[in-house]
Amino acid sequence: MVNYQAPGVYVQEVPSGARSIGQVSTSIAGFIGVSPDATAYPDEVRVLDNWTQFVDQYVGKATQGTPLSNAVFGFFTNGGSRCYVVNIGTGGSLTGTAAKPTGVTLFEAIDDISIVAAPGYSDADAYSALQAHVEHPLRQDRMAILDTPEKVDDVGSLTRAATSGLPGGDKPGGDAGEGKSGDKTDGKSDGAAGEESLGAPQSPGGYTALYFPWIVMTDPVSGKKVTQPPSGHLAGVWARVDATRGVHKAPANEPIQGALDLVRRVSRGEQEVLNPAGVNCIRYFPGEGIRVWGARTKAPEASEYRYVNVRRLTNMIKESVADGTRWVVFEPNDHTLWKSIRRDIGAFLTNVWRDGALLGTTPQQAFFVKCDEETNPPEVRDAGQVVTLIGIAPVKPAEFVVFKLMQSADNTQTENAGA
CATH class of the missing domain: 3.40.50.11780 (Rossmann fold)
Known part of the structure; x- marks a missing residue:
């Protein structure tokens, strides 16, 4: 703690605690x-x-x-x-x-x-x-x-x-x-x-x-x-x-x-x-x-x-998360750590979702990150482990494009946009 000697206003820069996870290269x-x-x-x-x-x-x-x-x-x-x-x-x-x-x-x-x-x-x-x-x-x-x-x-x-x-x-x-x-x-x-x-x-x-x-x-x-x-x-x-x-x-x-x-x-x-x-x-x-x-x-x-x-998207996510969370090793295994893990991985996967790689209209539909007392019971913590469960919904290619056509006896009518 800083020892202040004179009365006045002091401004300090406090780190937010968030650690960015970047995407690893996939094309080497x-x-x-x-x-x-x-x-x-x-x-x-x-x-x-x-x-x-x-x-x-x-x-x-x-x-x-x-x-x-x-x-x-x-x-x-x-x-x-x-x-x-x-x-x-x-x-x-x-x-x-x-x-x-x-x-x-x-x-x-x-x-x-x-x-x-x-x-x-x-x-x-x-x-x-x-x-x-x-x-x-x-x-x-x-x-x-x-x-x-x-x-x-x-x-x-x-x-x-x-x-x-x-x-x-x-x-x-x-x-x-x-x-x-x-x-x-x-x-x-x-x-x-x-x-x-x-x-x-x-x-x-x-x-x-x-x-x-x-x-x-x-x-x-x-x-x-x-x-x-x-x-x-x-x-x-x-x-x-x-x-x-x-x-x-x-x-x-x-x-x-x-x-x-x-x-x-x-x-x-x-x-x-x-x-x-x-x-x-x-x-x-x-x-x-x-x-x-x-x-x-x-x-x-x-x-x-x-x-x-x-397969390649999953590889990228695995490698990126592994590299971006190396700071977790040897940290105190408690609620504060679990919250930090959820925050960092969640922010990373949100960016992946915004790039169009995950299916869903909201981040909640596209992925989930679970790291809490349920995934880390006492026996897991005693073993020196912190367990995080990640679920993703990757987009899949439209491999088979099917158009179903039918004939109609009625004439097709187009309504004016201003009608």
């Missing part, structure tokens, strides 16, 4: 693959803010790009602003070993990353490595964009998960019209004719999203047309939608900048097979061009996280 990507110069910074994480930096560090004297370089180019072309890159070198692993970690293992310590992709790696082992990374209980703050194999004769094979140890896709690489470098596989599991299982496994929490088919683009390194897995371009589309509309907007019905054509023109009938299985299609529409025409995760059909934007 992490890419794994082989760079044009396969010896450049192997098994090392590098952060990039533009395509020129990638060229300076990873292209060198190479005359042909790779799926990694094309993905990074597509990311920045479509609106991405920052990414992390790991060059695993020729024949490298997506995970590495305990003695020599690489790939997704190097991303574990980077909290900024919210999107992960390994362009062109589309077999069961790659799917497993990426899914294990994003679903780890200590993370669950990011999503993985998965690629399908380039050549798929039967789209139904993408609805069934590939099995580890069996062929499940082609290796990354190749020019358009010339096939791809690497081993060619057919996805057969018992010698029977046709492909059987080329898809990604289900993600119960919706932490992965699968896109089909590959795109055709101009390799910025060689200047030639090449076929390219779409994950890097899709990461850029996600980042662009985040910046222009918000993470709550489904990253679909969006153009893919730099995509000249598709390896396969998906029909409506084929998408009717793929969409319920969580395979997002990229389609061509006359007059509109190439567009992302799906917004589902690999969560089960009945899951509340079956839409990409719902």
Whole structure:
């Protein structure tokens, strides 16, 4: 307490106690693959803010790009602003070993990353490595964009998960019209004719999203047309939608900048097979061009996280609340603390609701925050815990737009506004 000596009026600034919770970034990507110069910074994480930096560090004297370089180019072309890159070198692993970690293992310590992709790696082992990374209980703050194999004769094979140890896709690489470098596989599991299982496994929490088919683009390194897995371009589309509309907007019905054509023109009938299985299609529409025409995760059909934007919005809220309430640790666990928690989280979610991310005409309809004696009984407090229950009502995309038309025998009459 200040010791006042002379009579008079004294004005003090008193902190309000409110602590603002800011939204974390949702558009920083992490890419794994082989760079044009396969010896450049192997098994090392590098952060990039533009395509020129990638060229300076990873292209060198190479005359042909790779799926990694094309993905990074597509990311920045479509609106991405920052990414992390790991060059695993020729024949490298997506995970590495305990003695020599690489790939997704190097991303574990980077909290900024919210999107992960390994362009062109589309077999069961790659799917497993990426899914294990994003679903780890200590993370669950990011999503993985998965690629399908380039050549798929039967789209139904993408609805069934590939099995580890069996062929499940082609290796990354190749020019358009010339096939791809690497081993060619057919996805057969018992010698029977046709492909059987080329898809990604289900993600119960919706932490992965699968896109089909590959795109055709101009390799910025060689200047030639090449076929390219779409994950890097899709990461850029996600980042662009985040910046222009918000993470709550489904990253679909969006153009893919730099995509000249598709390896396969998906029909409506084929998408009717793929969409319920969580395979997002990229389609061509006359007059509109190439567009992302799906917004589902690999969560089960009945899951509340079956839409990409719902999963990513939830991730953003979780991470933002965790970062913005770190001051709570070691505070006295009493009514004053509970009130402060309700106030800060409530203010944050109100802003999220105002951005259009939560459903409801009032904040009370859009969310609730409960932190009181009921959520924190004596046994919880004795364990050193403070428990807050948060409920949100995220908006979901209008995936199926239905118009019901009928004929009327009566003439339609329009009343004048001033009548």
